[in-house]
Amino acid sequence: MTTLSANPTLSSQTAATSSTDVEMAAPVVDLMEPLRQAIVDKPPYISGTLPLTEGDFSLFYKSGDGSNARHIDLADATPEQLQALADACEPATFGVEQQDVMDESYRKAGKMDSQAFMTRLIPERTSLVDIVRGYLLEGADSSRTIKLELYKLNVYSKGSFFKAHVDTPRSEDMFGSLVLVFPTPHEGGALVLRHHEQEWTFDSAKAVSEAPKPSIGYVAFFSDVEHEVTLVTEGHRVTVTYNLYFTGAEPASAPVVPAVPAIPANEAAFKSAFEALLENPEFLPRGGTLGFGLRHVYPIKDSLAHVYGMLKGSDAAVFRACAQLGFEPVLYLLYCTHMKYGREKSWGMIDRVPHFAGYWQVEDPVDMIKEEGGLVLKKPYAGSDEIDERVKWVTKITKLTRHTSPYMAYGNEAELGFAYGDVCLIVRVGKPSERLAYPTVAAMKAEGKAKKQRR
Numbered sequence: 001m002t003t004l005s006a007n008p009t010l011s012s013q014t015a016a017t018s019s020t021d022v023e024m025a026a027p028v029v030d031l032m033e034p035l036r037q038a039i040v041d042k043p044p045y046i047s048g049t050l051p052l053t054e055g056d057f058s059l060f061y062k063s064g065d066g067s068n069a070r071h072i073d074l075a076d077a078t079p080e081q082l083q084a085l086a087d088a089c090e091p092a093t094f095g096v097e098q099q100d101v102m103d104e105s106y107r108k109a110g111k112m113d114s115q116a117f118m119t120r121l122i123p124e125r126t127s128l129v130d131i132v133r134g135y136l137l138e139g140a141d142s143s144r145t146i147k148l149e150l151y152k153l154n155v156y157s158k159g160s161f162f163k164a165h166v167d168t169p170r171s172e173d174m175f176g177s178l179v180l181v182f183p184t185p186h187e188g189g190a191l192v193l194r195h196h197e198q199e200w201t202f203d204s205a206k207a208v209s210e211a212p213k214p215s216i217g218y219v220a221f222f223s224d225v226e227h228e229v230t231l232v233t234e235g236h237r238v239t240v241t242y243n244l245y246f247t248g249a250e251p252a253s254a255p256v257v258p259a260v261p262a263i264p265a266n267e268a269a270f271k272s273a274f275e276a277l278l279e280n281p282e283f284l285p286r287g288g289t290l291g292f293g294l295r296h297v298y299p300i301k302d303s304l305a306h307v308y309g310m311l312k313g314s315d316a317a318v319f320r321a322c323a324q325l326g327f328e329p330v331l332y333l334l335y336c337t338h339m340k341y342g343r344e345k346s347w348g349m350i351d352r353v354p355h356f357a358g359y360w361q362v363e364d365p366v367d368m369i370k371e372e373g374g375l376v377l378k379k380p381y382a383g384s385d386e387i388d389e390r391v392k393w394v395t396k397i398t399k400l401t402r403h404t405s406p407y408m409a410y411g412n413e414a415e416l417g418f419a420y421g422d423v424c425l426i427v428r429v430g431k432p433s434e435r436l437a438y439p440t441v442a443a444m445k446a447e448g449k450a451k452k453q454r455r
């Protein structure tokens, strides 16, 4: 059910401006709850595989008394070479109440501290940092600068494992861990992650063996996620781990788009929740329009077109899942006007950046949106023929990606007003027997044009 929020008090003369607030964006708690949950309760990790160049798999390490360095190519290592690497490791410990403890019933693995090896792999020169920022982090966090600190190398030989634990934070700024799994032959050693009574498994051995060669497996997760490494039943599982920190530096100016798009962990959950809803005859019995607030920041200037190719994390998950099911998700700018007099607000949306420059003494920017080819969602005292579309909001509108347009506002003298458009994703769904038959955007536009001409 939609709840109405109290009308915010108007603070200035130019209060007849647009800003999005929670009223319209209050999500409908109903059949769509599983859909909303799939987006909002995003799994606290991201995993996948990443192809790298051959040199990145070279590892040099100290062995014996340390007077000789050895080399191993982890993309093409023999069992003997891997055994030599395992022999050069010390037994791994783990932290219990500020102390490093060795207990092979809890953790059985070999470890090498970062000063005992050198890898050519520099995560900052791959898309790993962008993947962590774009797919693990959300909202404002995803444009913060992060730092990766090489922590350890581990060799999980046959019979190795690491029981459930959370990683010890190294400082207040540490927000997570990144584990890279090399493509060495092994079986078992999957990483099981648990958070808020949910569980996920990343079978890195399987993922890496199915990836184009040579690739590494990667998994990044937040510090409060419990995780365990299951028993390695064959071969050697070689990993390097990094601690992930936020740095104090200013946020990067433009949000970064991962060069290699990762598959968001909640994409499958969202897709199956949506498929189940589409099967349900009680869901939008006459068809309807779903709205999703975006959960990442994207740069916009004159157009929304480039944002389609930049979608990250949950935004990418929603877009891709809907498109795969045959729908045509469209980005819109959503405007809300607090009227100067009275309590009502008007709402409108448009699928491109509007140009308000030629308008003079405008009372309600939603009228300009309409003139520019947009749609009216809500308007005080409007008859139903004046409402173009009604949107059911699955997730709240956010102000993360907002476009500001100045315009000449109505007043005793012309004064400058500002209209704020918040980018959201709109998906139109047909009635139960013909879910994909809802008019396409092109059809809606053509219809709108015809309507205008008839007037």
Ligand SMILES: O=C(O)CCC(=O)C(=O)O
Residues within 6 Å of the ligand: 154, 162, 167, 179, 191, 227, 228, 229, 239, 241
């Ligand atoms: O190897 C992994 O996948 C995780 C290792 C781990 O949990 C750790 O080193 O703390």
Ligand SMILES: [Fe+2]
Residues within 6 Å of the ligand: 165, 166, 167, 227
């Ligand atoms: Fe761990």
